[in-house]
Amino acid sequence: MSNKKIVFSGVQPSGNLHLGNYLGALKNFVSLQKEMECIYCVVDLHAITVFQDPKLLSNNILETTASFLASGLDPTKSIIFNQSSVSGHAELAWILNCVSRVGWLNRMTQFKDKAGSDKEKASVGLYIYPNLMAADILLYKATHVPVGADQKQHLELSRDIAQKFNNDFKCPGFFPLPDPLILKNISRVMSLRDGTKKMSKSEESDYSRINLKDSPDDIIKKIKKAKSDSEPIPENLKSLEKKPEALNILNIYSEISKNNLESVLKEMAGKEYSYVKKKLSDLLINEICPIGEKIKKLMNDRAYLMEILKKGNEKAKIKSDENLKNIREKVGLI
Numbered sequence: 001m002s003n004k005k006i007v008f009s010g011v012q013p014s015g016n017l018h019l020g021n022y023l024g025a026l027k028n029f030v031s032l033q034k035e036m037e038c039i040y041c042v043v044d045l046h047a048i049t050v051f052q053d054p055k056l057l058s059n060n061i062l063e064t065t066a067s068f069l070a071s072g073l074d075p076t077k078s079i080i081f082n083q084s085s086v087s088g089h090a091e092l093a094w095i096l097n098c099v100s101r102v103g104w105l106n107r108m109t110q111f112k113d114k115a116g117s118d119k120e121k122a123s124v125g126l127y128i129y130p131n132l133m134a135a136d137i138l139l140y141k142a143t144h145v146p147v148g149a150d151q152k153q154h155l156e157l158s159r160d161i162a163q164k165f166n167n168d169f170k171c172p173g174f175f176p177l178p179d180p181l182i183l184k185n186i187s188r189v190m191s192l193r194d195g196t197k198k199m200s201k202s203e204e205s206d207y208s209r210i211n212l213k214d215s216p217d218d219i220i221k222k223i224k225k226a227k228s229d230s231e232p233i234p235e236n237l238k239s240l241e242k243k244p245e246a247l248n249i250l251n252i253y254s255e256i257s258k259n260n261l262e263s264v265l266k267e268m269a270g271k272e273y274s275y276v277k278k279k280l281s282d283l284l285i286n287e288i289c290p291i292g293e294k295i296k297k298l299m300n301d302r303a304y305l306m307e308i309l310k311k312g313n314e315k316a317k318i319k320s321d322e323n324l325k326n327i328r329e330k331v332g333l334i
């Protein structure tokens with residue numbers, strides 16, 4: 001077994017990326033590229049587990065690539081490519097479909113949430129989505145996977161699949177068991193309208209999220225309208241236990257201002273939420289708007305974005321072909 005640390009993560013190209021993607025995942029992607037070999041993937045095959053308009057999908061693949069670059073990913077340090085361009089992902093997913101168990105998939109809460117009340121009508125792809133995720137990670141023998149807290153259960157499944165493969169094919173340590181890298185302070189950014197739900201692309205109201213492409217005016221309006229609390233900011237965390245919206249605003253502020261929550265409370269106790277909201281809008285405009293501007297600029301140069309994906313694809317393919325050859329051998333495929 002090698003001791004090499006390899007980072008893999010993916011983001012779905014299903015429309016506007018938002019503050020949750022940025023704080024929960026992208027920012028961490030950027031800091032990891034300084035320390036380890038990193039592979040970052042626009043997971044277009046995951047996106048089509050629910051229907052995507054083909055024209056929009058192509059555009060969204062490029063826009064997610066642009067968002068990676070605008071957030072600070074450096075294509076000379078990290079491998080950046082789209083999943084469907086490396087056929088090994090789909091091939092390994094099939095092999096892992098035969099390793100993974102129906103009982104394991106039946107426990108996946110994200111499938112239950114996404115499929116809703118009529119599971120019979122969900123695509124088969126949506127059901128086996130976590131197996132494809134395991135394939136993404138194991139295809140590169142990744143050891144570390146930076147994700148938001150919502151992906152934790154899928155990562156545990158990837159570990160179970162890796163372990164079962166190693167046992168079934170009597171090759172201990174062949175697949176490393178990937179470690180999730182979930183940030184402690186801000187692993188789940190919540191909706192600005194409902195502090196019990198995560199901020200998400202699929203929530204109907206645009207007021208529920210800050211998009212990376214939002215204008216300064218949008219940000220001011222959304223933060224102003226965000227739910228918080230009618231009572232002043234408390235001194236201690238305990239008083240925020242039953243106030244998820246207020247906690248969410250303070251959490252986001254704590255992350256963006258790089259101050260821990262305790263010291264934010266110390267500084268702000270007794271003040272109205274309008275006070276923290278004003279400061280938060282200013283900081284968000286400073287950090288997010290330049291990224292949005294870069295995304296828009298990059299989207300005017302599609303040839304450049306295509307070239308980034310092409311180069312990334314070439315590098316990813318070399319690694320994937322080599323690993324897949326060994327995986328096929330283990331399974332006995334000729």
Ligand code: TYM
Pocket residue numbers: 008009010011012013020021022023024025026043046132133134136137145146147148149150151186187188189190198199200
């Ligand atoms: P996706 O596209 O839904 O989200 C991309 C990343 O953003 C994180 N995230 C959040 N973090 C904090 N708060 C939020 N409100 C929030 N919303 C999203 C997600 O946790 C994720 O890290 N299945 C994955 C993509 C994937 C993948 C992989 C990830 C496919 N293959 C292999 C890791 C490894 C997904 O749908 O992420």
